[in-house]
Amino acid sequence: MKLFYSPGACSLAPHIILRETGMACTLVKVDLGQHKTQEGGNYYDLNPKGQVPLLALDDGTTVSEGPVIAQYIAERAGRQDLLPPVGSPARYQVLEWQNYITSELHKSFSPLFDPRFDAATKTLFVEQLGKKYKYIDSRLEGRAYLTGNTFTVADAYLFVVTGWAPNVGVDLSQLANVQAFLGRMAQRDSVKAAWAAEGLAKAA
Ligand SMILES: N[C@@H](CCC(=O)N[C@@H](CS)C(=O)NCC(=O)O)C(=O)O
Numbered sequence: 001m002k003l004f005y006s007p008g009a010c011s012l013a014p015h016i017i018l019r020e021t022g023m024a025c026t027l028v029k030v031d032l033g034q035h036k037t038q039e040g041g042n043y044y045d046l047n048p049k050g051q052v053p054l055l056a057l058d059d060g061t062t063v064s065e066g067p068v069i070a071q072y073i074a075e076r077a078g079r080q081d082l083l084p085p086v087g088s089p090a091r092y093q094v095l096e097w098q099n100y101i102t103s104e105l106h107k108s109f110s111p112l113f114d115p116r117f118d119a120a121t122k123t124l125f126v127e128q129l130g131k132k133y134k135y136i137d138s139r140l141e142g143r144a145y146l147t148g149n150t151f152t153v154a155d156a157y158l159f160v161v162t163g164w165a166p167n168v169g170v171d172l173s174q175l176a177n178v179q180a181f182l183g184r185m186a187q188r189d190s191v192k193a194a195w196a197a198e199g200l201a202k203a204a
Contacts, residue, residue: 002027136177
């Protein structure tokens with residue numbers, strides 16, 4: 001398998017999940033400015049959406065959309081701790097979080113990285129994110145991870161998007177449960193290994 005990624009982007013979430021499972025996977029870096037792979041190929045040829053992450057399977061098929069890639073990896077690895085089995089109530093809690101993170105958080109961060117948005121518009125997104133993180137902080141009260149004390153695919157995704165906050169003016173420093181969650185996540189071997197492999201400074 002190959003995971004197409006950009007350092008520190010949302011592709012870091014399925015990368016962390018791959019490391020959790022220990023599954024073999026080749027990392028291929030994508031320049032999102034040029035939409036070129038590290039070998040110089042046109043990334044649109046692989047993923048017409050032009051976005052990371054993309055998982056290319058050995059049979060030539062591809063899986064896109066971060067939460068779906070995470071689901072694929074967890075299920076292929078048979079890791080019901082990362083994503084509980086079909087029909088179990090716990091599964092839908094994890095999927096609920098995946099959907100919340102992708103629709104309410106991830107895509108509210110995206111405009112903050114885009115220079116075409118003016119300061120007033122960005123302030124709106126920052127305020128909305130602040131409210132959503134207060135809700136998340138309340139849900140993390142008394143628990144190590146989003147759905148309890150078991151790490152799931154949703155925790156990796158929350159960790160990655162929340163890591164963008166300090167770079168775009170979203171101040172979460174007063175949210176003690178969110179801060180504790182980030183600290184806990186940073187201690188996971190999977191996170192340390194993924195940071196190092198993507199050449200991120202925090203790997204030190
Ligand atoms: N819906 C996609 C969104 C992926 C996405 O937003 N990827 C960003 C990086 S975090 C990207 O590739 N941006 C470059 C672009 O859109 O051209 C998913 O969940 O995988």
